[in-house]
Amino acid sequence: MNDKINIYESKHKENDKVKKHFHQTYQILYALDGNGSCFLDEQEYCIRPDSLLVIAPFTSHSIEAQSKMTVLVLEFDEKILSDDVQNELLAEAFQQSEVRVLNAFDSSEFRQLLRKMLYEQSHGDHIREMVIKIHLSEMLCILIRSKQEGHIVDQNVLRVERIKNYIERRYFEIESAEDLANKMNMSKRYAQSIFKEMYNRTPMQYLTEVRIGLVKKMLIETNKSIVSICFEVGFESLSTFYRIFKNQIGVPPNVYRTTWANKKA
Structure with missing residues (x-):
């Protein structure tokens, strides 16, 4: 030097x-x-x-x-x-x-x-x-x-990354916002606040994005039944899964799979 x-x-x-x-x-x-x-x-x-x-x-x-x-x-x-x-x-x-x-x-x-x-x-x-x-x-x-301010902010960044990483690894077992917050040793309100401040979405909204992303991949790349896929990624109700998928993607999962299959043909 x-x-x-x-x-x-x-x-x-x-x-x-x-x-x-x-x-x-x-x-x-x-x-x-x-x-x-x-x-x-x-x-x-x-x-x-x-x-x-x-x-x-x-x-x-x-x-x-x-x-x-x-x-x-x-x-x-x-x-x-x-x-x-x-x-x-x-x-x-x-x-x-x-x-x-x-x-x-x-x-x-x-x-x-x-x-x-x-x-x-x-x-x-x-x-x-x-x-x-x-x-x-x-x-x-x-x-x-x-x-002083920067140290506080950085601690929140670490907490948010912990939440994000947990969602990406354990998406299949998270039952609710309360369940996730408890696993992170935070209050539901605090977890939602710091996560939304950084990613402009709540932890549960991000969880849905992660799950739907995996569903799309499995619909295209595997022959697994929609019921099995729904269960595997953590959705408890098939009707709830169909509703969320259609709201996010615009079509039901069976139509999404058929559309991609036709594109490959």
């Missing part, structure tokens, strides 16, 4: 894994797009667009991309910063390595600072290093002031 602040792009393919490692430098990773997860000192976090990974030196960390993911990496050594910035800003901003999700205002400001730093790095004049340091100090201020 040299005596400059470096900003570079890191691209990850779907299912890419970065094995556990550490750096002697400070790093701020900003997720531009894609979804994934990471471990920071054995603590698991979710990564989604606009997530900020704040990684202090010697923090053991690993990353896994669940989709194509692009991350901007800001890396620097504390020695390039003045004593007051080190003592008053850096120490507090990097008190703990973690993933943060900024509010809309702070996120917009942070993105603009990144753009300014990228511009200075590529096109700046003889004072560009000083300008980049100033922008870094502004970033540290944002991290400090948003820390």
